[in-house]
Amino acid sequence: MVLAVLGGLAISAALFRTAGRSWEAVAWLVTGLTLTTIVGLLFVTEERRAARVEKLVRERTAEVHVLNEQLARRVLERGAQLEELNRDFSEQLAQRAQTEAALRESEEKFRAISERSLDAILILDGEDGRILRANPAAEQALGYPVEALAGRHVSTLFPPEPSPPREVLLERLRVHGAAFEEQAFRRADGRTVPMDVTATVVPWDGGQAIVATLRDVSERTEAQRALREREEQLRQAHKMEAVGRLAGGVAHDFNNLLMVVSGYAQLLLRRVPPGDPLHKPAEEISKAAERAAALTRQLLSFGRKQVVQPRVLDANATVTETESLLRRTIGEDIELRTRLDARPAWVRTDAGQLEQVLMNLVLNARDAMPGGGRLTIETGDERVESDAALPAGPYVRLTVSDTGAGIPPEIRDKIFDPFFTTKEKGKGTGLGLATVYGIVQQWGGQVRLESEPGRGATFHVLLPRAAAPRDGASGPVDSDSVPGGSETILLVEDEPAVRELTREILETSGYNVLEAEDPDEAVRLCQQPGPIDLLLTDVVMPRVSGRELSLRLGGLRPGLKVLFMSGYTDDEILRRGVIEGTAFLQKPFGPDALTRKVRELLDAS
Numbered sequence: 001m002v003l004a005v006l007g008g009l010a011i012s013a014a015l016f017r018t019a020g021r022s023w024e025a026v027a028w029l030v031t032g033l034t035l036t037t038i039v040g041l042l043f044v045t046e047e048r049r050a051a052r053v054e055k056l057v058r059e060r061t062a063e064v065h066v067l068n069e070q071l072a073r074r075v076l077e078r079g080a081q082l083e084e085l086n087r088d089f090s091e092q093l094a095q096r097a098q099t100e101a102a103l104r105e106s107e108e109k110f111r112a113i114s115e116r117s118l119d120a121i122l123i124l125d126g127e128d129g130r131i132l133r134a135n136p137a138a139e140q141a142l143g144y145p146v147e148a149l150a151g152r153h154v155s156t157l158f159p160p161e162p163s164p165p166r167e168v169l170l171e172r173l174r175v176h177g178a179a180f181e182e183q184a185f186r187r188a189d190g191r192t193v194p195m196d197v198t199a200t201v202v203p204w205d206g207g208q209a210i211v212a213t214l215r216d217v218s219e220r221t222e223a224q225r226a227l228r229e230r231e232e233q234l235r236q237a238h239k240m241e242a243v244g245r246l247a248g249g250v251a252h253d254f255n256n257l258l259m260v261v262s263g264y265a266q267l268l269l270r271r272v273p274p275g276d277p278l279h280k281p282a283e284e285i286s287k288a289a290e291r292a293a294a295l296t297r298q299l300l301s302f303g304r305k306q307v308v309q310p311r312v313l314d315a316n317a318t319v320t321e322t323e324s325l326l327r328r329t330i331g332e333d334i335e336l337r338t339r340l341d342a343r344p345a346w347v348r349t350d351a352g353q354l355e356q357v358l359m360n361l362v363l364n365a366r367d368a369m370p371g372g373g374r375l376t377i378e379t380g381d382e383r384v385e386s387d388a389a390l391p392a393g394p395y396v397r398l399t400v401s402d403t404g405a406g407i408p409p410e411i412r413d414k415i416f417d418p419f420f421t422t423k424e425k426g427k428g429t430g431l432g433l434a435t436v437y438g439i440v441q442q443w444g445g446q447v448r449l450e451s452e453p454g455r456g457a458t459f460h461v462l463l464p465r466a467a468a469p470r471d472g473a474s475g476p477v478d479s480d481s482v483p484g485g486s487e488t489i490l491l492v493e494d495e496p497a498v499r500e501l502t503r504e505i506l507e508t509s510g511y512n513v514l515e516a517e518d519p520d521e522a523v524r525l526c527q528q529p530g531p532i533d534l535l536l537t538d539v540v541m542p543r544v545s546g547r548e549l550s551l552r553l554g555g556l557r558p559g560l561k562v563l564f565m566s567g568y569t570d571d572e573i574l575r576r577g578v579i580e581g582t583a584f585l586q587k588p589f590g591p592d593a594l595t596r597k598v599r600e601l602l603d604a605s
Helices: 002-019 023-116 136-142 166-174 218-272 279-301 315-330 350-368 431-443 497-508 521-526 546-556 570-574 592-604
Strands: 119-126 131-134 179-186 194-202 205-215 313-316 335-339 347-349 375-386 395-400 445-451 459-462 488-491 513-518 534-538 561-567 584-585
Touching: 119 136, 131 218, 131 534, 136 205, 166 205, 194 218, 218 279, 218 497, 218 592, 279 315, 313 315, 313 350, 315 350, 315 395, 347 350, 350 375, 350 395, 350 431, 350 459, 431 445, 431 459, 431 592, 445 546, 445 592, 488 497, 488 546, 497 513, 513 521, 521 546, 534 546, 561 592, 584 592
Parallel strands: 335 375, 488 513, 488 534, 534 561, 561 584
Antiparallel strands: 119 131, 119 205, 179 194, 194 205, 313 347, 375 395, 395 459, 445 459
């Protein structure tokens, strides 16, 4: 500014000298001073402005320096933070990579396990129950292709009834570890199969999924059903055993009574000629007693060990001998026809049991024809060449056929079961055909059934053909031809009426009879001098059984022959020590059977 003023003064002085000392010079001088002043002021203003600018610059520079320091510190801080974030991000990326690798490995393992699993596996959406994935075993178990299962709601795999609502089903499946036993599933072919279900909730694609494992338990269910059937059969067997024991307790007294009735009726028939008015009533009494004895044997025979008396007999003769009884049994509204083979139908069996087989088949045919019809009994030959149930060889065929309603297919496998009956409650025991089956099986035979609804039923009984007996040993024996004797027989029987009848039959045949009402008396009689050729004893007696008595008397009389008799059921006789092959008479028996058996034992070497 000083320089500007000095410069202005210099310029003014120069102008003043040039103009001289005139007013013009004064004017120029003033003008110069004014310009000098203005220039000076301009310089002063510029200096001040420059100073302010310089001050502002210094101030801004200081501020920028401070800001730069702050920014540097913040950059360093942000760098550290970024570095830490980078480290965390790197760790997260590594963890995520490991998680993804583990997830892929887990999925691969799951896929491998599910594809190789024998159980069906369904992965369900945890929200709506749609099937997301299914393994190949599910296709085999449910019958749907894997592609068809995807997207299907699981409730569509359940039968319509009693399938639970979808909400209820999903709620049950969502329970962790929920399990259902034998849940019914409907296959693609409409067939229902039972399956055990185990459900587990797992994370899946940001949500939840239900992994349901299905195991087909058809075999287990079938085994349980078979077990229940076996248990039912066992209960039926126990029921039959209880019935048998109850009936066995009654059978002893009943058979004793039947023996008295039948025995005296047959003695009366021997003494009354056929033209006598008493002959016919005595004959009817004898036949009624025989029928009652047959019904008792039928009730007690099935499923029991029996002391049977097998012999070779002609099945044709059995049919002929029982024909009149069968006609009265079936009634007048059923026509009975017989077509018997011209050759003797020799079979080795028990005569009473063969009669039971025939009677039960006839009664079954009668019940199948409540409105009447035709019943045919035939005999013939059949040769079995190859059969899993029968050995090859010749067989006698006994056929009983009817014109009744026939047997429905759904019950054909059950008709031989004990206590199975289609009759109304109280009108059938279910023992008839079961008895037939048991007897025929016992003698190495087979029962075959042919039937169609509305076209009747035909039962074929096959029994092994036996060689013809020698000397006609199996033929009927006339009572007049049964020889008597004079030997001494020790009779031991605790039932007075039976003992008296037996004594009378034996004495009528010429035998000398020693009576004993109990084992103690029998021992006393055996200890006395005199011959005793045969011991005829009841099996079941108080305190000492007939078997024990025979052993005791055998010590007193070596070589003593023994004939047992009993009215108890056969298994009771077995428990008392009588076994198959022992000389035995089942009560009730008639005079002819008794004297014939006694004679056989006495004549045996």
